[in-house]
Amino acid sequence: MGKDVIVALDFDSKEKTLAFLDRFTEEKPFVKIGMELFYAEGPSIVREIRARGHKIFLDLKLHDIPNTVKKAMAALSALDVDIVNLHAAGTAAMMTAALEGLTRPDGTRPLLIAVTQLTSTDQESMERELLIHVPMEKVVLHYAENAAAAGLDGVVCSPMEAGVVHERCGKDFLTVTPGVRFADGDAGDQKRVTTPAKAKELGSDYIVVGRPITQAEDPVAAYRRCREEFVG
Numbered sequence: 216m217g218k219d220v221i222v223a224l225d226f227d228s229k230e231k232t233l234a235f236l237d238r239f240t241e242e243k244p245f246v247k248i249g250m251e252l253f254y255a256e257g258p259s260i261v262r263e264i265r266a267r268g269h270k271i272f273l274d275l276k277l278h279d280i281p282n283t284v285k286k287a288m289a290a291l292s293a294l295d296v297d298i299v300n301l302h303a304a305g306t307a308a309m310m311t312a313a314l315e316g317l318t319r320p321d322g323t324r325p326l327l328i329a330v331t332q333l334t335s336t337d338q339e340s341m342e343r344e345l346l347i348h349v350p351m352e353k354v355v356l357h358y359a360e361n362a363a364a365a366g367l368d369g370v371v372c373s374p375m376e377a378g379v380v381h382e383r384c385g386k387d388f389l390t391v392t393p394g395v396r397f398a399d400g401d402a403g404d405q406k407r408v409t410t411p412a413k414a415k416e417l418g419s420d421y422i423v424v425g426r427p428i429t430q431a432e433d434p435v436a437a438y439r440r441c442r443e444e445f446v447g
């Protein structure tokens with residue numbers, strides 16, 4: 216898999232989602248199905264979007280005791296998706312169980328990545344609300360190293376940390392980075408934000424972009440602008 220833009224399909228219904236995807240007549244974007252759409256429509260929406268030929272990052276951010284995560288991942292392994300994730304790269308036991316559950320009888324599995332610190336969290340809120348009194352970059356690197364040691368394929372972090380994660384965990388360890396806005400865009404609830412061009416410079420493998428594309432007046436033009444900046 217190469218550098219690409221992943222479009223976050225944060226819609227509350229199948230109808231809105233498919234109407235959005237129908238706008239793309241020339242390209243087949245890599246998409247992310249997250250909690251909002253999955254909880255509204257269930258696994259059938261994943262199958263339907265896959266049948267249309269899209270690559271899929273299924274972003275359900277699993278986090279529970281190892282046995283529960285293993286069983287839930289086993290259920291998700293029946294879906295033909297490219298990436299799934301955990302929230303967060305916490306204990307080795309949970310991550311190992313997730314890998315076991317996700318691995319199909321034939322030995323194949325989707326890529327498994329884990330969230331480090333949400334891109335809606337900044338240093339101040341991490342300290343005040345989560346009581347983590349360590350620099351953000353160090354926290355992200357710690358989670359990334361945990362994930363790499365457990366055998367995961369990468370992490371979700373902000374583009375701001377992509378470079379150091381690659382330095383520490385290797386160039387093949389994936390950095391999937393939300394928190395992306397155009398220079399003239401509104402950050403909204405995101406805190407650790409860069410432009411697509413900056414994410415490229417910093418070494419992100421994938422940028423995850425939702426509202427700057429889905430809420431744009433011309434989503435296809437916004438997607439193309441994003442790809443142009445990030446992939447070139």
Ligand SMILES: O=C(O)c1cc(=O)[nH]c(=O)n1[C@@H]1O[C@H](COP(=O)(O)O)[C@@H](O)[C@H]1O
Binds near residue numbers: 225423
């Ligand atoms: O796991 C994620 O995808 C994720 C992790 C994170 O730290 N920050 C983050 O924004 N995301 C997701 O990335 C998308 C970003 O959407 P926009 O802020 O609209 O571009 C949303 O679907 C979030 O759920």
